[in-house]
Amino acid sequence: MKRKVPIAIIFVVGQFLAFFMDGSISQILSGTLFKYPNTMVPCLTMMWLILAAFFGNSKKLHLSAWAAIIGFIFDMYYTGILGVYVFIFPLVVYLCQVIYQQLPPSFMSGFLVYFLGITVLVTLGFVANAFIGQASTSVSQFLVNTLAPTLALNLVFLAILYFPIETLYRTHRR
Amino acid sequence: MQKFFSSRKLVIVIVCLIISFGLMTVSVAIRNKRSTPPMIQQFGNDIVGFADRVVAVPMNGVQHGFVSVKNLLNTYQENQRLKSKVDLLAQTQVKDQTLERENKQLKRQLNVGSTLTGYEKINAAVITRTPSSWASQVIINKGQAAGVKKDMPVIAGPGLIGTIAEVNKTNSKVVLVSNTAENSNRFAIQIVGSDSKVVNGIITSYDSQSNRIVMGNITSKAKLAKGDRVSTSGLGGTIPKGIYVGTVSKIAEDDYGLAKKVYIKPAANLNDIEVVSVAVRE
Numbered sequence: 001m002k003r004k005v006p007i008a009i010i011f012v013v014g015q016f017l018a019f020f021m022d023g024s025i026s027q028i029l030s031g032t033l034f035k036y037p038n039t040m041v042p043c044l045t046m047m048w049l050i051l052a053a054f055f056g057n058s059k060k061l062h063l064s065a066w067a068a069i070i071g072f073i074f075d076m077y078y079t080g081i082l083g084v085y086v087f088i089f090p091l092v093v094y095l096c097q098v099i100y101q102q103l104p105p106s107f108m109s110g111f112l113v114y115f116l117g118i119t120v121l122v123t124l125g126f127v128a129n130a131f132i133g134q135a136s137t138s139v140s141q142f143l144v145n146t147l148a149p150t151l152a153l154n155l156v157f158l159a160i161l162y163f164p165i166e167t168l169y170r171t172h173r174r
Numbered sequence: 175m176q177k178f179f180s181s182r183k184l185v186i187v188i189v190c191l192i193i194s195f196g197l198m199t200v201s202v203a204i205r206n207k208r209s210t211p212p213m214i215q216q217f218g219n220d221i222v223g224f225a226d227r228v229v230a231v232p233m234n235g236v237q238h239g240f241v242s243v244k245n246l247l248n249t250y251q252e253n254q255r256l257k258s259k260v261d262l263l264a265q266t267q268v269k270d271q272t273l274e275r276e277n278k279q280l281k282r283q284l285n286v287g288s289t290l291t292g293y294e295k296i297n298a299a300v301i302t303r304t305p306s307s308w309a310s311q312v313i314i315n316k317g318q319a320a321g322v323k324k325d326m327p328v329i330a331g332p333g334l335i336g337t338i339a340e341v342n343k344t345n346s347k348v349v350l351v352s353n354t355a356e357n358s359n360r361f362a363i364q365i366v367g368s369d370s371k372v373v374n375g376i377i378t379s380y381d382s383q384s385n386r387i388v389m390g391n392i393t394s395k396a397k398l399a400k401g402d403r404v405s406t407s408g409l410g411g412t413i414p415k416g417i418y419v420g421t422v423s424k425i426a427e428d429d430y431g432l433a434k435k436v437y438i439k440p441a442a443n444l445n446d447i448e449v450v451s452v453a454v455r456e
Contacts, residue, residue: 016225017229020225020226020228020229020230020302021229021233022305023226023230023301023302023303023304023305023313024229024230024233024234024302025233025305026302026303026304026305027230027233027234027300027301027302027303027312028233028234028236028237030303030445030446030447031443031445031446034310034445035445036382036383036384036385037382037383039307041305041306041307042305043305073218073222076215076218076219076222077218077219077222077223077226077313078302078304078305078306078309078311078313079304079306079309079311080201080205080211080309080311080339080340080347081198081201081202081205081309082197082198082200082201082215083193083194083195083196083197083198083201084194084198086194086197087190087191087193087194122307125306125307125308126307126308128194128198129306129308129309131195131198132198132199132202133202134308134309135307135308137382146307150307
C-alpha cells in the first residue's frame with residue numbers, strides 16, 4: 001500500500017495554497033467581486049483554518065501558531081500594514097473551535113459557526129482599518145456593501161468545499 | 175464564562191491589543207515616510223512573491239483562456255466598430271509624429287532639455303490583488319531591481335490607475351485611485367476647458383458609490399463642461415505631465431457652496447487590470 005502523506009503537511013501546503021488563491025481569485029474576478037458599490041472578499045485561508053479546527057486535531061496541527069504565521073504573511077504581503085490579521089486569524093480560529101465544541105457535529109452547526117467566524121473576521125478587519133484611516137465608510141454602508149456580500153460569497157465557497165475537506169480529514173484520521 | 179475571562183487570558187488579550195496597535199501605527203508611519211519597507215519585510219515579501227507566481231501564473235492562464243473565447247465571440251462587432259476609428263487614428267498618429275518632431279526641434283532651439291512631459295515606461299504584470307475591501311491594491315512583478323520607486327504613477331491601458339505605495343526588490347504594491355483611504359489619492363491634475371483655459375487641482379477623494387474620482391476645492395471661474403479631458407499636471411513630485419486620467423462627468427458645488435467639486439470618470443477600468451506600466455520621469 002502507498003504510504004499516506006501526513007495530514008500536518010497537507011494542512012500547511014493547503015493553507016498556503018488557499019492564501020495565494022485568495023489573491024488570485026480577487027485579481028481574476030475583480031470585475032465581479034469589486035463591482036461598485038459592493039465588495040466581496042474571498043476568505044479561503046480563513047475557511048481552511050476553521051475547517052481544520054473543526055475536523056483536525058488542533059494541538060497536533062499547531063493550529064493557532066499557523067494561524068498567526070499566515071496572518072502575519074497576509075499583513076506583510078497583501079496589505080502592508082502589520083499587526084491586523086496576525087491577531088485576528090488566531091482569535092477567530094479559537095472562537096470557532098470553542099463554539100463548535102458546544103454544538104453537535106453536523107454540516108448545519110459548522111455552517112453557523114463559519115458564518116459567525118467570517119462575521120467576526122470582516123468586522124474586526126473593518127474596525128482595525130477604520131482605526132488607521134484606511135476604511136472611511138459608515139457602519140451601515142459597511143454592513144450592506146461589504147459584510148453581506150462577503151458572507152454570501154464565502155458561504156457558497158463553504159458549501160462547495162465542506163464535504164471534500166471533511167472527507168480528507170476523515171480518511172486521514174483512520 | 176468564568177474560565178473564559180480568567181486573569182491570565184485577559185492579560186494576554188491586552189498585551190496582544192497593545193502590540194497590534196503599536197505595529198499598525200509603526201507600519202502606517204513607515205509607509206507614509208520611508209521609500210522602502212524595512213529589510214526583513216522586504217525580504218519576506220520577495221519570497222512570498224516568488225511563491226505566489228507558482229499559483230498566480232496558472233490561474234491567470236486559465237483566465238486568459240476564458241477571455242480569449244469571449245473575445246472571439248465579440249470580435250465581429252468590435253471589428254465593425256474599430257474599422258470606423260482606424261482612419262482617424264492613422265491621421266492622429268501622423269500628426270502626433272510631426273508635432274513631436276517639431277517639439278523636439280523647438281526645444282533644442284530654445285535650449286530646453288527635459289520638460290515635465292517626458293517619461294519612460296517600465297512594463298509589469300499584475301501578480302495578485304489584495305483580498306480586502308479596504309485596500310484597493312494590486313501587486314506587480316517589478317520592483318527596486320527594475321528601477322521602480324515609491325510614488326511613481328502607474329498606467330494601465332488608456333490612463334492613470336494609481337501610484338506605487340511600497341517597493342520590494344522584485345515586486346511592488348500599487349494603490350489604485352479607487353482606494354478610499356484618507357492619505358492616498360493626492361495627484362496634481364488639470365482640466366483643459368472648452369475655452370482652452372486650464373484648471374489646476376488635486377484629486378481629493380474617490381466616490382465608490384458611483385466609481386468617480388473627485389477633484390475638490392476648485393475656485394477657478396473657468397468654464398468646464400461634461401466630457402472635458404483630465405490629465406496629470408506634472409506639478410509637485412514625481413508624476414510627469416500629460417498622463418490621461420479621465421473625463422469630466424459631473425460638476426457640483428462643494429458642501430459649503432464656495433468651491434466647485436468635479437467628478438471624473440476614470441479612463442482605465444480599475445477592476446480589470448492585467449498589465450501595467452510604471453511611468454518614470456526622465
